[in-house]
Amino acid sequence: MHIRNVGIVGFGDIAKTYLQALDHCPMLRLVAITDIRPVSATDIPPGVQFFNRAKDMYQKSSIDAVIIATPYDTHAEMAIEAVFSGVDVLVEKPIAVRRNEFSFVASTALEQDRLVVGALHARYGREVEWFLKNHEDLLKKVPPLTSFLVRLNDPYMKNGMVTTNKELSLGTPWLDSGINALSILNSILAPLDVSELTLESVGNVGDVFEFHTLGTYSFTTPWNKKGKGIIECSWGEKSATKSTRLGFADASSIVLDHGKETVQLIDSGENVVFYQDCRNDRPRLVNHYVRVLGDFATALQTRISNLDTMREINTHFFAVLDEIENLKKVTA
Numbered sequence: 653m654h655i656r657n658v659g660i661v662g663f664g665d666i667a668k669t670y671l672q673a674l675d676h677c678p679m680l681r682l683v684a685i686t687d688i689r690p691v692s693a694t695d696i697p698p699g700v701q702f703f704n705r706a707k708d709m710y711q712k713s714s715i716d717a718v719i720i721a722t723p724y725d726t727h728a729e730m731a732i733e734a735v736f737s738g739v740d741v742l743v744e745k746p747i748a749v750r751r752n753e754f755s756f757v758a759s760t761a762l763e764q765d766r767l768v769v770g771a772l773h774a775r776y777g778r779e780v781e782w783f784l785k786n787h788e789d790l791l792k793k794v795p796p797l798t799s800f801l802v803r804l805n806d807p808y809m810k811n812g813m814v815t816t817n818k819e820l821s822l823g824t825p826w827l828d829s830g831i832n833a834l835s836i837l838n839s840i841l842a843p844l845d846v847s848e849l850t851l852e853s854v855g856n857v858g859d860v861f862e863f864h865t866l867g868t869y870s871f872t873t874p875w876n877k878k879g880k881g882i883i884e885c886s887w888g889e890k891s892a893t894k895s896t897r898l899g900f901a902d903a904s905s906i907v908l909d910h911g912k913e914t915v916q917l918i919d920s921g922e923n924v925v926f927y928q929d930c931r932n933d934r935p936r937l938v939n940h941y942v943r944v945l946g947d948f949a950t951a952l953q954t955r956i957s958n959l960d961t962m963r964e965i966n967t968h969f970f971a972v973l974d975e976i977e978n979l980k981k982v983t984a
């Protein structure tokens with residue numbers, strides 16, 4: 653396996669997590685960073701070049717691949733620029749905010765023979781990976797699945813106002829966390845056959861529309877049982893809640909806590925009958941990105957991207973975005 657030189661475009665919050673994760677990925681060597689904003693020299697690791705424009709980085713550095721970690725609405729454009737500059741790409745979620753943008757990224761990558769990989773970090777939670785390895789034993793203890801509830805909520809709003817600059821980089825709760833919820837479901841219920849999707853509500857938090865998205869789904873699981881599911885993404889909570897609850901026919905449930913990196917089996921009387929702590933000594937997001945980068949390094953060798961998975965996930969992601977637009981028109 654060759655060691656690949658990588659660059660990062662967008663040196664904000666998540667890029668700092670990438671820096672920590674890269675320390676655990678010997679097959680990827682960071683050689684360049686780009687940000688349109690000035691960056692303190694002490695934040696740039698020794699020996700890494702800094703640029704103000706991605707174009708300059710592509711022309712003047714020795715990168716083979718780039719990580720796009722800029723705000724949500726720039727990803728497709730940045731990925732296409734990178735592909736045309738001859739480098740492979742790992743792009744933050746969402747890859748695109750419109751269907752035609754996503755199709756253009758995918759077709760350009762194919763035409764230019766470059767790899768574009770989506771960073772589906774939530775799917776790499778240690779609790780998700782533990783469940784994937786051990787679910788057969790766990791599922792022997794419960795009757796068929798009848799429901800799911802994925803809650804990915806952050807406390808970014810207070811009194812109807814976004815209290816951080818996250819709106820600029822993350823967009824809205826659905827743009828930020830919808831892909832995360834869908835990527836978790838896609839891996840643990842794969843193939844997630846969502847037969848019917850209705851967006852129950854896109855509520856207000858304070859005066860701001862769209863900061864609470866509640867999607868309800870009908871689904872069929874690999875265990876051939878139909879059920880109902882809910883995905884909730886909101887920025888109006890008092891504290892962060894990141895969990896997936898799988899509900900079973902006897903009212904027992906399996907809860908994956910994505911914040912605490914734990915898995916619990918809870919019986920119908922709400923007693924915890926099984927508990928697995930999946931934490932290690934690293935922060936949870938670093939764990940996610942060590943795996944994202946490990947799979948990216950493998951993809952660079954095998955030349956196989958995850959765009960097919962992204963396509964499946966995006967079907968549901970864009971369907972909710974369409975529903976949000978429809979609801980906006982109705983309420984305008």
Ligand SMILES: NC(=O)c1ccc[n+]([C@@H]2O[C@H](COP(=O)([O-])OP(=O)(O)OC[C@H]3O[C@@H](n4cnc5c(N)ncnc54)[C@H](O)[C@@H]3O)[C@@H](O)[C@H]2O)c1
Binds near residue numbers: 664689
């Ligand atoms: N923050 C998180 O916890 C987190 C977690 C997972 C994924 N992400 C994803 O990462 C992306 C970035 O989020 P963030 O929280 O790091 O945002 P951020 O605002 O902290 O960082 C974005 C950086 O990109 C830079 N930038 C903007 N346009 C640029 C351009 N054209 N060229 C070069 N640099 C440019 C900005 O100056 C900024 O430094 C988002 O898509 C988000 O969904 C963030």
